[in-house]
Amino acid sequence: MVPELRQSLFGVEFQAPVLLASGTCGYGREYAGLIPLDELGGLVTKAVSVEPRSGNPPHRVAETPGGMINAIGLENVGLDAFASEKLPWLRENLARAHVFVNVVGRTVEEYAAVVSGLDGEEGFLGYEINVSCPNVKGGTMFGTDEAALAELVGRLRSETERPVIVKLTPNVPDIGIYARICEENGADGLSTINTFPGMLIDIHLRKPVIGNVSGGISGPAILPMGVYLTWRAATACSLPVIGIGGIRSGEDALQYILAGAHLVQVGTASFVDPAAAATVQEGISSYLAGAGIGSLSELVGGLRLPEHGQH
């Protein structure tokens, strides 16, 4: 018996629970021919901003223990070129995998401009809102500023009927607060988590390895943090959650799913092996088959807590 991986979510059906994470799969086309994109759950594009952004000076990536650091600087082609040059390929080549457009901005207006600018186009399902961006107005990130986040989510809700997924930032004392703000302001789902701020120093040159000084840490190193924050977010509100962080096997993905995620994303692991997302998907399927579980959805949020736990 082939286990059922399909789930209905955000008004559509996902054929499988694994998506490629934003910033690690370009605009999809780069992986064409190399991996079976259309057999995955979907993908999230590189961030799109209203104007093109040139990004940070090199080095932009380097290895850290069990993971990596990156500071790309949200380099992207901008809204117009995305719509005219990138979206058509996705529209024409993906029939079953769903596409989310990752959206960034420096002001609420900038985010709203991307959403309203794209909303009439075809070839994607919805938006993943990256709130780990500095807010020009407040100085802090949208994702760590309760009022700014509420305003942003509410505004984007009014711009579109498509699913709006908010991708939360991990470096807050209580992610549940931010999860509830998203829910109360009309988001359709959450992605947990973005990268952790980190820094790598070249001790010989006495300089940061990364041109931007600091960057975001991703990869297996952050797996247990991602599982925890996914569990906290999923139990703090009733929105569906997409689990992200360090996933490189079916077992890793199932930790997120038991913690409450409906879908997962694979990021850094695709650099280690472009076949990672497919491997994760097969790993989930063969685990279910081996354990005699008919459908993945039986496991979502299926974590059993001990009575004595004092989390």
Add this chain to the structure above:
Amino acid sequence: MVPELRQSLFGVEFQAPVLLASGTCGYGREYAGLIPLDELGGLVTKAVSVEPRSGNPPHRVAETPGGMINAIGLENVGLDAFASEKLPWLRENLARAHVFVNVVGRTVEEYAAVVSGLDGEEGFLGYEINVSCPNVKGGTMFGTDEAALAELVGRLRSETERPVIVKLTPNVPDIGIYARICEENGADGLSTINTFPGMLIDIHLRKPVIGNVSGGISGPAILPMGVYLTWRAATACSLPVIGIGGIRSGEDALQYILAGAHLVQVGTASFVDPAAAATVQEGISSYLAGAGIGSLSELVGGLRLPEHGQH
């Protein structure tokens, strides 16, 4: 030429910059005979609370990718037994390595009771205040609550003339804010960082592996986060900083030192190899010798930033 590792700090001289981290070296005695404790910079005891604490149910530790999770639950013998059973051994057996007592509490009063209760004793230099503890009054951690932290540090300052080091928690949007609160309220130094909240799920049992459900993540996986937060804390205030997180080589330690740390602590690495702290210390020394650097203190905070960095 043997490089100079000594540094004057907190009113005393540290013969070397490497200390054993709290919770990973018991009360020192457990390592006696196994590693040359008195040749290190020092050690930080397991947390001491006013009453004994029994701690969490098993499992309390497990491996995570490139690191580990722990939820010991601050099990400790309590103030009185610490003073009568543990401190004498440290006093009698350590002539050169300095001892910090790691202090925990559920209220400001409990912290203050530990500090005032121990202050007349001999055998230790000062206190490392663990603020990653839930505050009974506010529900949040002391380390993520600006007002509670200010009150706590101010109160402890009034209880003792000994060095008070505050050990900061990493899961805040801006650690610089907390660093400055410590400085303004009279702390003598900072330790950065404590563990990251995380979770590990046994997918077969569908249960958290850790008896306490969630725990703290430590080890190499968190090295780049620790370096970043040390740099942020060291540049946000003028207090000396002790760098902690994932250190297992002289090179790792030197990243922290260039980021602004005067001293470092080695935790999880001692489980992998009890000789880790000595290895780190030798690694620092041989790096300095090879690079022709006469004294470690030349490197403290010696990070050079590129002009374009937009951290």
Add this chain to the structure above:
Amino acid sequence: MPVAIEPKATEILSPIRHRAEVISSRRVATDTWWLEIDSPEIAGRAEWGQFVMIGFGLEHLAPPFLPRPFSVAWRAEDGRIGLLVRAFGVGSRRLAELRAGEHVLLLGPLGRPFRLEPGSRVVCVAGGVGLAPFLFLAGDARRQGFDVDLLYGELTADKVFDTRLIEELTGGPPIVWTEDGSLGRRGRVTEGLRVEGPVTVLACGPTPMLRALAGRAAREGFDLQVSVEEHMGCGVGTCQGCVVQGADGRWRKACTEGPVFYASELTWSPS
């Protein structure tokens, strides 16, 4: 006449940490390997039931990143120690794959050993790789004049460690039980335990097996020593990671207060 065996363990000597070379590795059951490691330091000091922490050192990040506890299953005159390694999860699988010439980091010998009462018959009850400490103990004890029974249970025949090697190492044949009866007697190894006259009962194996034996020991009134398992961080008492619950409800460290406890020292909560 058996001679009294004095445990030196209450004041444990500092353990030794050293890099050691794997001398040989041999598959002895479906998922189990017999490793011999060159460690004169540990071979010279290990007592029955003590264990080592075995890992790969600071540069290794893949599992096992933290070292894992394994019973000293054998110690040879020439300085080798033997470990019986069952590929259980991802970390022990890597250890089971160790090949001659590879190096490991050893810390040991660790923990409180088994104690034998002079004049008593010794019954060892081993569940699965719980056999390990008894390979070492049974042979020594027989040479010292003890009358030893070694009861050894597995689920199925393919998991049973080479019985000729067991006989060679321990100086006598084990009494093998399999749950499906595919080798030896059929049923749970605990059924094989008969307690008559002065007897020292020692047990090592999965917690449900130990729990069952502890229940019998309490009901039938015999002394039982058990070697327990718990996740370990340090192996030397610093991390407080390895606790099991004492009879008084307080936590006891498996690494330094155990791994061998009298069953009566512990709380046996229903699983």
Add this chain to the structure above:
Amino acid sequence: MPVAIEPKATEILSPIRHRAEVISSRRVATDTWWLEIDSPEIAGRAEWGQFVMIGFGLEHLAPPFLPRPFSVAWRAEDGRIGLLVRAFGVGSRRLAELRAGEHVLLLGPLGRPFRLEPGSRVVCVAGGVGLAPFLFLAGDARRQGFDVDLLYGELTADKVFDTRLIEELTGGPPIVWTEDGSLGRRGRVTEGLRVEGPVTVLACGPTPMLRALAGRAAREGFDLQVSVEEHMGCGVGTCQGCVVQGADGRWRKACTEGPVFYASELTWSPS
């Protein structure tokens, strides 16, 4: 008469990802190894100057956790590819230690290759392991009738890759330079470059060397192709990690727009 070499690279075929076995490993200089890997798929398609990402796959956590870029230094009829691996940092040290029988994960062939202009003399300027792509290119080009000079510079003699093997692979002796004069000519390899008549100058090596050549190319007005190095995440254009600065100030991806660029396409900021 040399034949025109048409680069097929603008529309690059999808790269291949596969597990491959190391066939042999041989130390060829103090810190440099020559690896042969069984990869008929990549051997059959690699072009001059293209590279592979080489790593250990998803279970490996120690460096190299991320795969590392290495030039295809050779491709044999029987499906082997050759890599010239210098132990530079901790990741490449592990790759240099690869032994026959070990497996790696390969992704390739990747990137935009060198282009040869028909009728021109070919001068390859190699700094250190920048030699790698020219082992493959020089032999092929000579067989195709090109007149090829291979200038090869190292700091000291002990770093120089086995010159007989170079001659065997490329069909001619390299012109060796060492900075200390311990082998071949003394000085920087760039001093050896004479540009007369129609010439295709190709360079691979450390950035300061490329910068010096780019300066000369601009001043003396010859075409120069350089193979650049930058940290890479994916190797296939998805991560935008590997940028170098284009002449117009915009970032260019070394993995898909390079690694071979005309020097005039890039900004050469003073180091």
